[in-house]
Amino acid sequence: MNGPTGPAPRGGVAPCSRRVMNLAHFLRRAARRWPDAIGLAWGDRSWSWGALDARVDAMAAALAARGVTKGDRVLVQARNGNQLFESMFVCFRLGAVWVPTNFRQTPAEVAYLASASGASALICGTEFPDHAAAIRAAAPGLGLVVEIGGSTFGLDYDALVDAHAGAAAPTADVEHDDPCWFFFTSGTTGRPKAAVLTHGQMAFVITNHLCDLMPGTTEADASLVVAPLSHGAGIHQLAQVAAGAKTVLTGGARLDPAEVWSLVERWRITNLFTVPTIVKLLTEHPAVAAHDHTSLRHVIYAGAPMYREDQKRALRALGPVLVQYFGLGEVTGNITVLPPRLHSAEDGPGVKVGTCGFERTGMQVQIQNGAGLEVPAGETGEICVCGPAVFAGYYDNPEANAAAFWNGWFRTGDLGHLDPEGFLFITGRASDMYISGGSNVYPRETEEKLLRHPAIAEAAILGVPDPAWGEVGVAVCVARPGAEITEAALIAWLSGEVARYKLPKRVFFWDELPKSGYGKITKRAIREELEARNCLPLEVGPAAKR
Known part of the structure; x- marks a missing residue:
């Protein structure tokens, strides 16, 4: 101009x-x-x-x-x-x-x-x-x-x-x-x-990443890429270029934990970005103990909350290097951060179990009800955010833009609550919640319980229609190698962990759960696979009556 x-x-x-x-x-x-x-x-x-x-x-x-x-x-x-x-x-x-x-x-x-x-x-x-x-x-x-x-x-x-x-x-x-x-x-x-x-x-996003996720990153650092550069890993890599830190790409067509840990040792990798399912895969693989990974300062995970049991195992394998952030592509990852000092491998006084952290620098989070009004601390609602990291809108999609913004706030579609100190706890996607017998059920809570069972490696719960209760839960689990567990035994065990209305009506065991190209468990794909296997609609299962 x-x-x-x-x-x-x-x-x-x-x-x-x-x-x-x-x-x-x-x-x-x-x-x-x-x-x-x-x-x-x-x-x-x-x-x-x-x-x-x-x-x-x-x-x-x-x-x-x-x-x-x-x-x-x-x-x-x-x-x-x-x-x-x-x-x-x-x-x-x-x-x-x-x-x-x-x-x-x-x-x-x-x-x-x-x-x-x-x-x-x-x-x-x-x-x-x-x-x-x-x-x-x-x-x-x-x-x-x-x-x-x-x-x-x-x-x-x-x-x-x-x-x-x-x-x-x-x-x-x-x-x-x-x-x-x-x-x-x-x-x-x-x-x-x-x-x-x-x-x-994006200039703000990169500055914020360097400030909040990996402070102190310089040209002496090295970052390992274990996910496609087309999305979150690309944003992370852009931050490395801004700092002058080298980027190392894996060479194989598929993720190989042995290669990852070899590269960490060879290049003295100081940070990497990934998702919880890949952190789990990497830290449970024998190669983690066969290579020197003491150079790592920041193992950053995002894309979904990390189940507590997986978090504990990763911390015991790597030490205090985990960094969690919560953020969507529309906010380019800039909503909350949980730095290494606030991760703990043990539960106890002062440990905030289940939080995804506090607001990123320059960003504001508000929990809103269906009318777009802020709700008190501890009350569940939709996670909304404002600040310089929020995107410019969806390209050529006025309907989506109208639905995504409310009074200047970007509506994430995720449900959660803030505690009195401003730490955010994610309950799940609004689309994941189901109503059973008039009660709201947030699957993540029950999924966390399932993962405490020594035989269960992965778990996902979906709400499906039910003539008696409106909706009920269906769990799909992956058992650990060599473990033996039945549907009835798992539901019986779970009945001592959660209220009856939160119990899944059926449990199916698969060899693996469908994941997106970025390693995230995708519930839509699980639902489609359940239908393809003729598991839906449900028949009467062994779950206890309520």
Whole structure:
């Protein structure tokens, strides 16, 4: 903007541009300060900050020469690798919008994301030709396809980098509300929605991550990526670049705990980001005891609350390094934090069992009832939040935006309560709660009890229709290897732990629970699998009468 437009607001201050730093400057700054230091390692290869910045410049120049400009959406369908890492900064540098997918999604699912985002360019791994074809069919405005690792259906990514080597791509000027990232929700209550993240908002998020989650992070640190960079792990990785800390990617196609602990030892990893189910997997694997992990200072988990028994085992295996945060993609993880000093491997006086922590710096949490009014401490309601980390809204979805915001508060859809000190306790998703015989039942409480049984490794409870009680619970459990437990015996044991109306009517034992591409247990998938196995609707089971 060259000058003020329209009338000046009260106070005589004319409106002006809210120019902010382009997030790609984080990489440029690291390259200037530590050009020869390793910024990224993947398998046997590594790239210095200077090399990464030069590759991003080259690819940005290549895309710009083919018409990609500020505001264009660039869909990226790829596994973790240096090109996925680079593509974020390529888009930011151009002022384009990074639209990463979960690479595990089907061609039809990814084609929907292409259409919903209005993507005009695609960067796609060579192992996903069906995805590329589906995207092309669904997005008629797609004018450019770049292929990572080949040139069978698009322009070769690395060949483009080589062809434009030495180019110095200009960094686009951006304002606070200019979009940089379409963060697609997981779609647990319907089709995924594109949460619009902006340059100004994300600058706050990264500062907050470094302040609240991993204070003291510097260029001497190293971070291990154990989840796809397309979502929360990508935000965490962006914070590492801001601090100059190197990022290490696992090399295997699937998560291998032995590889993870080997990399922790080899690279002296100081922090990693993951979800509770992966923390559980990593800390219960024999490899945790076979490798030196004393370099770890922050093992950050989010995406879902961690069951208390799993938390205790992880603390005993790793020591006081766990950091929990609560936050949705729409708030880019910035709602609460529970730092290492407030984790304890033992229950006792002063230990707040079950909390996900207190408000993040600069953020405010309020528990509201159905009328949008604040409820007293200890009373359950919907968790609502406001502050600079809240996203700009859903792209091209006014109905979803109207439902998500109430009087300036973002409504998370999660239920919980605050204690008198302001610590937040999550009860569960509003959609998870069911009403049995007129009483509200929050499955998480009973799931926690189930996990205390020595034979149970994983558990999930869903509410399902019941002619007598309206709704009842159905539990799906995974038994520990070698353990023997029956449905009747588990329900009998549980009857001494929870009130009768909270008892599941049936318990099913599976070899594993369905999980999302990010390692979270997905109850919608469990419900679909129960139906596929003809377990629903329910028949009469062994649960005690109430």
